[in-house]
Amino acid sequence: MKEKKYRARINWGKELRLLPGYIVVGAWIAFTAVILFWIFAASLSTSRDIFTGKVLEFSTGFHWENYANAWKDQNVSVFFANSLLYSTVSCAGVLIIAAPAAYVLSRWNFRGSKTIRIGLVIAMSVPTIMIIMPLYSLAVQWGIKGRVLLMALYIMLRVPYTAIYLLDFFSTLSRGYEEAAALDGCSPARTFWVIMLPLIQPAVVTVTIFNFLSVWNEFFMALIFTPSGDATPVGVGLLQIVNSMQYSHDYGGMFAAVIIVFLPTFLLYIFLSEKIIAGVTGGGMKG
Amino acid sequence: MRKNKILIACFVAPTVITLALMYVYPVVRTVLMSFFRVESLTAPTDTWSFYGLQNYFTILHNSSFKTSMVNMLLIWLVGGAITLTLSMVMAVILTSGIRFKKFFRAAIYMPNIVSAVALATMWRQYVFNYDYGLLNDMLQLIGLDKFQWMGGDAKFWSMLAAFIFGSVGYYMLIYISGIEGIPTDLYEAATLDGAGKVGQFFRITLPLLRGIIKTSITFWSINTTTFFLWTKMFSPVNTEGSTIVPVVYLYDTVFGGKGVVHRDAGAGAAVGVVLTIIIVAVYVITNVLIKDGDLEY
Numbered sequence: 001m002k003e004k005k006y007r008a009r010i011n012w013g014k015e016l017r018l019l020p021g022y023i024v025v026g027a028w029i030a031f032t033a034v035i036l037f038w039i040f041a042a043s044l045s046t047s048r049d050i051f052t053g054k055v056l057e058f059s060t061g062f063h064w065e066n067y068a069n070a071w072k073d074q075n076v077s078v079f080f081a082n083s084l085l086y087s088t089v090s091c092a093g094v095l096i097i098a099a100p101a102a103y104v105l106s107r108w109n110f111r112g113s114k115t116i117r118i119g120l121v122i123a124m125s126v127p128t129i130m131i132i133m134p135l136y137s138l139a140v141q142w143g144i145k146g147r148v149l150l151m152a153l154y155i156m157l158r159v160p161y162t163a164i165y166l167l168d169f170f171s172t173l174s175r176g177y178e179e180a181a182a183l184d185g186c187s188p189a190r191t192f193w194v195i196m197l198p199l200i201q202p203a204v205v206t207v208t209i210f211n212f213l214s215v216w217n218e219f220f221m222a223l224i225f226t227p228s229g230d231a232t233p234v235g236v237g238l239l240q241i242v243n244s245m246q247y248s249h250d251y252g253g254m255f256a257a258v259i260i261v262f263l264p265t266f267l268l269y270i271f272l273s274e275k276i277i278a279g280v281t282g283g284g285m286k287g
Numbered sequence: 288m289r290k291n292k293i294l295i296a297c298f299v300a301p302t303v304i305t306l307a308l309m310y311v312y313p314v315v316r317t318v319l320m321s322f323f324r325v326e327s328l329t330a331p332t333d334t335w336s337f338y339g340l341q342n343y344f345t346i347l348h349n350s351s352f353k354t355s356m357v358n359m360l361l362i363w364l365v366g367g368a369i370t371l372t373l374s375m376v377m378a379v380i381l382t383s384g385i386r387f388k389k390f391f392r393a394a395i396y397m398p399n400i401v402s403a404v405a406l407a408t409m410w411r412q413y414v415f416n417y418d419y420g421l422l423n424d425m426l427q428l429i430g431l432d433k434f435q436w437m438g439g440d441a442k443f444w445s446m447l448a449a450f451i452f453g454s455v456g457y458y459m460l461i462y463i464s465g466i467e468g469i470p471t472d473l474y475e476a477a478t479l480d481g482a483g484k485v486g487q488f489f490r491i492t493l494p495l496l497r498g499i500i501k502t503s504i505t506f507w508s509i510n511t512t513t514f515f516l517w518t519k520m521f522s523p524v525n526t527e528g529s530t531i532v533p534v535v536y537l538y539d540t541v542f543g544g545k546g547v548v549h550r551d552a553g554a555g556a557a558v559g560v561v562l563t564i565i566i567v568a569v570y571v572i573t574n575v576l577i578k579d580g581d582l583e584y
Contacts (some may be wrong), residue, residue, distance in 0.1 A: 014384070018383055018384065018385050021380035021381075021383055021385050022385060024376065024377075024380060025377065025380055025381070025385070025391050025395070028377075028395060029391065029394045029395065032394060032397070032398075034421065035409055035410075035413060035414060035421065036409075038413060038421065039409050039413060042413070050419055051418055051419055052419075053419050053424075055419070096301075097301040097302055097305060098302060100297075100298035100299070100301075100302075101298055101299045101301065101302035101303075103298065104294070104295050104298040104299050105299070108291065108295055110292075110295055116299065116302070116303060116306070119306050119310070119311075120302075120306065122310075123306055123309075123310040125509065125566075126310055126314060127509070127512065127513050127559070127562065127563060127566065128513065129513065129534055129537055129558070129559040129562060130313065130314050130317050130559045130560075130563055131309065131310060131313035131314060131317070132313075133313070133316075133317055133320065133328055133541060133552060133555060133556060133559070134312060134313035134316040134317055134320075135309070135313055136328050136329075137328050137329050138313075140328075140329045141329070153309075155305075156305045156308065156309040157309065159302055159305045159306075159309070160306070160310075163302055188291065188294045189294055189297075189298075192298070213400060216402065217401075217402050217403060217404075219403065219404060219515075219516050219519075220515055220516070220534075223519070224538075224542060234402065234404070235402055235403075235404040236404075238402070238404045238405060238408060239404060239519070239520065239523060242408055242411075242412070242520075242523060243523050243524060251412075254408075254412065255412070258405050258408050258409060258412075261402050261404065261405045262401050262402060262405040262406075262409075265400050265401050265402060266397070266400070266401050268400075269393075269397060269400040269401070273393040273396075274389070274393075276400065277392065277393065277396060277460060280396075280457070280460050280461075281460050281461065281463070281464035
């Protein structure tokens with residue numbers, strides 16, 4: 001209400017003209033909010049209350065044990081730990097592989113440098129279905145499976161995007177840094193790790209956020225390479241929980257699992273939305 | 288200079304190996320495999336027998352594949368028209384000078400950030416639920432009968448609606464950044480000349496956003512051809528004709544699903560190649576049809 005008065009004093013006419021816009025956007029967001037709110041309420045409710053439409057009454061109190069059940073009995077703890085492992089390891093691994101290449105490609109033209117650049121851009125848009133089948137047979141042939149396999153795949157999957165993204169930023173750096181470092185007797189490799197990479201820290205942070213989100217939410221490869229078992233990450237794990245719902249009928253537990261899977265990236269987004277949105281529209285993609 | 292050569296080689300080698308191992312070799316092998324008779328993915332290459340275009344004929348005569356292509360076309364055409372229009376509407380609204388723009392923008396983009404599996408579960412288990420779902424509650428509130436959102440053919444449109452809802456935010460962001468790149472004096476001049484808001488949109492905004500619209504069509508095409516997760520979440524156990532898409536068909540054919548008698552990796556590879564050709568074709572066609580408006584302003 002306070003907002004409205006404030007608005008009226010500034011420019012009532014303008015706000016009125018914008019009213020249809022407010023209604024459309026407001027309805028859209030209200031819809032989202034209702035869904036999230038209800039799911040959260042249901043995660044603290046019982047299957048019985050959910051089916052009788054009494055989710056918001058909490059007649060038997062808040063059932064926080066749904067979360068404990070999901071975490072332990074439904075194996076969400078395992079899925080969660082796996083996803084965390086995949087996301088963090090691949091974020092670090094992809095930087096170690098892609099950052100040096102991005103640096104070198106931005107600094108020197110050498111035989112094959114153009115091919116590598118074009119290769120990276122094309123690789124970014126190769127659909128997963130074109131690579132998944134040979135990767136599967138390679139993995140079987142080499143006897144790699146489980147967590148190690150997924151970590152390796154996720155690292156390699158993110159290399160093209162990361163290299164291209166960082167390349168743009170390295171090209172903006174002055175060569176003066178390297179010259180100064182060389183005068184001080186710093187080796188080129190050391191110059192890269194100690195001076196050049198920290199200089200593009202904001203870009204590294206942005207690309208790492210995107211890599212983290214993308215690995216956390218990855219589904220297709222996870223489904224193919226860990227159909228069941230210890231290495232399952234959250235996405236595939238949640239699918240398994242939903243599928244087993246027809247036997248367990250623990251709807252409260254399922255919605256708790258949904259919230260657990262949903263929360264990490266949601267919280268990350270609440271804190272980093274400005275940076276993420278700037279990253280989507282700025283760097284990686286150009287109109 | 289010699290020192291630099293060693294540095295370059297060491298720095299670039301892991302990326303080159305990644306490209307070769309993760310992209311070049313698999314793509315080449317997938318393309319080759321589509322011309323051979325290969326039953327199991329793990330079959331060694333010396334057991335492959337040359338099959339010509341037979342794999343392509345096999346999938347083109349398969350009724351599941353045909354259904355999946357029709358579904359994909361519907362998602363691309365109907366879903367694309369709705370998504371890109373809605374995104375444009377949202378982008379225009381958010382750049383029209385309304386308050387809380389940053390919050391609105393972030394909230395609409397949010398579904399792109401959170402786990403799509405969680406999102407799809409929310410839609411399937413709550414919004415579309417027959418007994419306690421949001422939509423049926425709303426129908427009953429206005430005195431209408433409940434509807435089977437997840438039944439028969441309705442399932443496809445329910446799935447598409449949920450997918451569109453999650454996609455709008457991304458294209459909206461692209462359009463917003465495009466609109467914000469258009470200098471405001473163009474609009475001021477148009478207003479002075481007596482052009483209305485609608486006229487300004489069709490005569491200034493749309494033409495200047497050509498390049499960005501082209502990009503968004505390409506992205507939408509890639510998203511549609513690689514459509515998988517939502518079908519898997521809406522028909523998790525058994526693949527159904529109403530929701531099947533080519534990648535799900537590929538998944539069932541290669542990795543085995545219910546009703547798949549014998550696996551056929553060669554046919555799966557052919558599906559992959561067909562989809563890739565479609566993506567490239569759409570890219571080329573949009574590039575020819577929509578000339579890049581590299582206008583200086």
